[in-house]
Amino acid sequence: MVKPKIAPSMLSSDFANLASEAERMVRCGADWLHMDIMFILYYNSHFVPNLTIGAPVIESLRKHTDAYLDCHLMVTNPLDYVEPLGKAGASGFTFHVEVSKDNWRELVQKIKSKGMKPGVSLKPGTPIEEVYPLLEDENPVELVLVMTVEPGFGGQKFMPEMMDKVRILRQKYPSLDIEVDGGLGPSTIDMAASAGANCIVAGSSVFGAPDPAHVISLLHKRVEQELQIN
Numbered sequence: 001m002v003k004p005k006i007a008p009s010m011l012s013s014d015f016a017n018l019a020s021e022a023e024r025m026v027r028c029g030a031d032w033l034h035m036d037i038m039f040i041l042y043y044n045s046h047f048v049p050n051l052t053i054g055a056p057v058i059e060s061l062r063k064h065t066d067a068y069l070d071c072h073l074m075v076t077n078p079l080d081y082v083e084p085l086g087k088a089g090a091s092g093f094t095f096h097v098e099v100s101k102d103n104w105r106e107l108v109q110k111i112k113s114k115g116m117k118p119g120v121s122l123k124p125g126t127p128i129e130e131v132y133p134l135l136e137d138e139n140p141v142e143l144v145l146v147m148t149v150e151p152g153f154g155g156q157k158f159m160p161e162m163m164d165k166v167r168i169l170r171q172k173y174p175s176l177d178i179e180v181d182g183g184l185g186p187s188t189i190d191m192a193a194s195a196g197a198n199c200i201v202a203g204s205s206v207f208g209a210p211d212p213a214h215v216i217s218l219l220h221k222r223v224e225q226e227l228q229i230n
C-alpha cells in the first residue's frame with residue numbers, strides 16, 4: 001500500500017539558511033525534503049541550464065536533520081554521483097532516464113548497494129514506455145518521478161497533460177511510488193491525486209505561502225483521500 005509523501009522542494013528555500021529551512025519544513029509536516037541537484041558538466045553539454053547544490057551541501061545538511069532527503073539528479077552523468085551522495089547521507093537517488101539508456105542497470109544496483117532508494121525520472125517530452133524496462137527488471141527502480149514542468153527551475157506552470165502518464169503508471173503498478181514535480185500546489189493537487197500520484201513535490205506553493213503547514217496538510221489530505229477511495 002503506497003503512502004502520501006509531501007516533499008517541499010528546497011530549491012525554493014533560503015539556501016543561506018538551509019538547515020533551519022529544513023527544520024521548519026519538517027515542523028510544518030513535510031514527509032520528505034526534495035533536493036534538486038543540477039550541475040553543468042561540460043561546456044555546452046548540460047542537462048538543465050541551472051546550477052544548484054551537490055554532495056557537500058547534502059553532507060552538511062545531513063548533520064542537522066534526520067529527514068528523508070529525496071535527491072533528484074538533473075545531471076548528464078548520474079553514475080558519478082552515487083558514491084558521493086551515498087556517503088553524504090542522501091536517502092533517495094532519482095536519475096533521469098534520458099541520460100541513462102546505457103547504464104541504468106548498473107546505476108540501480110549501485111544506488112541500492114549504497115542504501116539509497118532508486119528512482120527514475122522523465123522529462124515532459126519523454127514517453128512513459130521508456131521507464132517500463134526499469135520497472136520490469138529483476139532489480140527494479142522503486143519510484144518514478146513524472147516531471148510536470150521542464151526541469152530546471154521552480155515556479156513554472158503545471159502541465160496537466162502529464163497526468164496521462166501518471167494514470168497509466170498507477171493502473172499498471174498499484175504499489176509503486178509515483179512522484180510528480182513542478183507546479184504542484186492547492187490548485188493542481190486534485191489532478192495529480194486523482195490520477196494516482198502519491199509523492200508530491202512542491203516548491204513555490206509551499207515556501208511562498210503565508211502558512212506552509214496549511215498547504216502541506218492540504219496536499220497530504222488530498223492524496224490520503226484518494227488512496228482510501230482506491
Ligand code: DX5
Pocket residue numbers: 009010011012034036072149150151152153154155156181182183184201202203204205
Ligand atoms: C524543477 C525542479 C523542481 C522545482 C519545483 O526542475 O525539479 O523540484 O523545485 O518547484 P515548483 O513547485 O515551484 O514548481
Ligand code: ZN
Pocket residue numbers: 009034035036072181201
Ligand atoms: Zn525536482
